[in-house]
Amino acid sequence: MSTPLRLGIAGLGTVGVGVVRIVQRHAALLETRTGRRVTISAVSARTRDKDRGVRLGDYAWEDDPVALAVRDDVDVFVELMGGSDGPAKAATEAAIRAGKHVVTANKAMLAIHGQELAEAAENKGVSLRFEAAVAGGIPVIKALTEGLAGNEISRVMGVMNGTCNYILTRMQDAGLDYQTVFAEADALGYLEADPTLDVGGIDAGHKLAILAAIAFGTRVDFSGLHIEGIERITIEDIEQAADMGYRIKLLGVAQKTGRGLEARMTPCLVPDTSPLGQLKGGTNMVVLEGDSVDQIVLRGPGAGEGPTASAVMADVLDIARGNTVSVFGIPADQLAAPEPAAASAPAAFYVRMSLIDKPGVLAKIATVLGDAGVSIDRMRQYGHTDPHAPVLIVTHKTARDALDRAIEAMEGTGVLASHPVAIRIEDV
Amino acid sequence: MSTPLRLGIAGLGTVGVGVVRIVQRHAALLETRTGRRVTISAVSARTRDKDRGVRLGDYAWEDDPVALAVRDDVDVFVELMGGSDGPAKAATEAAIRAGKHVVTANKAMLAIHGQELAEAAENKGVSLRFEAAVAGGIPVIKALTEGLAGNEISRVMGVMNGTCNYILTRMQDAGLDYQTVFAEADALGYLEADPTLDVGGIDAGHKLAILAAIAFGTRVDFSGLHIEGIERITIEDIEQAADMGYRIKLLGVAQKTGRGLEARMTPCLVPDTSPLGQLKGGTNMVVLEGDSVDQIVLRGPGAGEGPTASAVMADVLDIARGNTVSVFGIPADQLAAPEPAAASAPAAFYVRMSLIDKPGVLAKIATVLGDAGVSIDRMRQYGHTDPHAPVLIVTHKTARDALDRAIEAMEGTGVLASHPVAIRIEDV
Secondary structure (H helix, E strand, C coil), X not given: CCCCEEEEEECCCHHHHHHHHHHHHCHHHHHHHHCCCEEEEEEECCCCCCCCCCCCCCCEEECCHHHHHCCCCCCEEEECCCCXXXXXXXXXXXXXXXXXXXXXXXXXHHHHHHHHHHHHHHHHCCCEECHHHCCCCCCHHHHHHHHCCCCCEEEEEEECCHHHHHHHHHHHHHCCCHHHHHHHHHHCCCCCCCCHHHHCCHHHHHHHHHHHHHHHCECCCHHHCEECCCCCCCHXXXXXXXXXXXXXXXXXXXXXXXXXXXXXXXXXXXXXXXXXXXXXXXXXXXXXXXXCCEEEEEEEECCCHHHHHHHHHHHHHHHHHCCCCCCCCCCHHHCECCCECCCCCCEEEEEEEEEECCCCHHHHHHXXXXXXXXXXXXXXXXXXXXXXXXXXXXXXXXXXXXXXXXXXXXXXXXXXXXCCEEEEECCC | CCCCEEEEEEXXXXXXXXXXXXXXXXXXXXXXXXXCCEEEEEEECCCCCCCCCCCCCCCEEECCHHHHHCCCCCCEEEECCCCCCHHHHHHHHHHHHCCCEEEECCHHHHHHHHHHHHHHHHHHCCCEECHHHCCCCCCHHHHHHHHCCCCCEEEEEEECCHHHHHHHHHHHHHCCCHHXXXXXXXXXXXXXXXXXXXXXXXXXXXXXXXXXXXXXXXXCCHHHCEECCXXXXXXXXXXXXXXCCEEEEEEEEEEEECCEEEEEEEEEEEECCCHHHHCXXXXXXXXXXXCCCEEEEEEXXXXXXXXXXHHHHHHHHHHHHCCCCCCCCCCHHHCECCCECCCCCCEEEEEEEEEECCXXXXXXXXXXXXXXXXXXXXXXXXXXXXXXXXXXXXECCECHHHHHHHHHHHHHHCCECCCCEEEEECCC
């Protein structure tokens, strides 16, 4: 019989505990599937004395995750502490230096330091895997790196922050404004300690940066991402977008343009009948498009103990089976330098305006748009009781800078009651 | 530099040509991703002199696929001929005996002979892979075998025959009857030479048998499947199911019951708002449920040159990377004997009846159902001009045999104008 694969787990929050549970509950099943026993040698967390609802007494305890990472009886360092730097990075680096495989769920660390960690792991000949870092339980890294390995990838899209999708769908379903639903989500414990990570699009942006690197064979480039959060999405936008047949999603999109890689995590409108438009609550969805496969859509839980631990175990079991793949799909030293696109691809836009209700104002808006080369697909003016008329426009496909010029010119006409809202409509 | 991985491709229909195209178009990309060049040594097909729109002159030609399979310059035998027996099986067996890896898209061969082929391959230490055999371009075998390897799987479901889903959604969208849409599909070339393979549920059943074996660690057992086709689905059923908030799908379901494995490919009702209910046209969808991951949904093209070739290449590239996994997820000699469940799990049912329009008939039906222990969730009687009253019932969860007893008793009451239609409503 072959030797067991021995884990050292740093971080015993929900995901760490979930991993321990799977290893304990499915010992026989995992051995049958991989041909090796999977065991836990040691664990580490900030607080030792805490009932985590799981038996830990059989495992050695390390206060210091770096000490855990380099233990002789650890083959795979499982990093579940989080944080782009600090102990997570130090322990990951130490593990790699000591010739240990690393499995991590740490999207921030990979989005910021993915390149240097990948190079270190590949130089040392160890695996560095992170299925759990992107879209929770959905095996999307595997789908992209292996399942679609015969494709040139043309576009990757995803709704990858469950909190944001919960807030947006709850606003829509209950007709509540952003502040109210944000407070609800906070009370339910759905928000990170720093909620900007969620609602500001940072967390989802980390995930997109990782996917984009794999999809397009470029070094992970979080700083090249264009990120906007959902904080300024109003219930009016949600309701009026719905009236036009759209849903608003915090949508990540990465695609090659003629001039560089466009990668953005921003609110977008998608058709309400599309799989992305149908996605509700905390569920995640990733859309992968390739030259042969056309389009694959993956849907599943984006967070939580079980789903995230499931993804961690997928990586562990690949290592147990002896299966390897370059960290980002191709050798790290062959990843191309990032080349962020200067401009996003043309798109249709939803533009919401509040106009001073006087004769001729709509004509002024239409003229300004025409002058900027932006043509109108649909326009709606809503009934109103206050002196300002809500007006919605859906444009034909246009460059974003043309639209921005038009909006700037509108500001000069004196017919706007407030700054217009423009949201991209993504072709999905 | 490592040696190239050399393919021998038997079968040059759409999928075979698609594989050739990918190998030619993406030679550099594939080498970067796997560290090995992927080349084609030889090809084989029934007809040599035929313009297939792709350059084949560089490859040796074999009339006999068995001769191709055992060539010295072939490392991987790519079987794309189809057919459960005959040349496909002979060549696959010959390849394995000669120590070649095998990649196949042949669901029928695997559903019928999967166990013996898996044992032969594992005894010989070669890979036998078949991502393309199930759900076309969707990397579902990989998701199940590797991505969810940390899970005990509780249920697998899928819409895996694009032709059937096309027919059912076309009937619904256009309000056409089955015969009309069947004729349309035939004229469009969507049907197999023997259309029963599609509309009779056989093809989808082959795929479900393969998924069930992997999901539950049992020998593939096509004969243990309960299969019903879509031939008897009427436009009335589709419209009345829609009226109750459901769509009709040819849905495969495999799940453990307390007493054996339930595996069936039958028309089912699913909620129209569910991902399965939303699925239109030829697209496939597979739903995987596990104890940790909860539910993953995979959606994508179920057929066609590009998608199927993409799946074939995923297997080829795993072999190029040196990655292996047991054919059905665990070693073939450890797969459990199939134990088909005697009865399906209880479910709600849709029952459509045509009643003779006289006082008291509804009461008789309700009494008969109550006597059989079947309770009614919703009942609708529709307006009508002919002497027969269309009546729809949605039951609460009930055992199928209780419902069958009730239907038998109904036949004895003399109030039925025709045999009732009962379709399972699947919880999705």
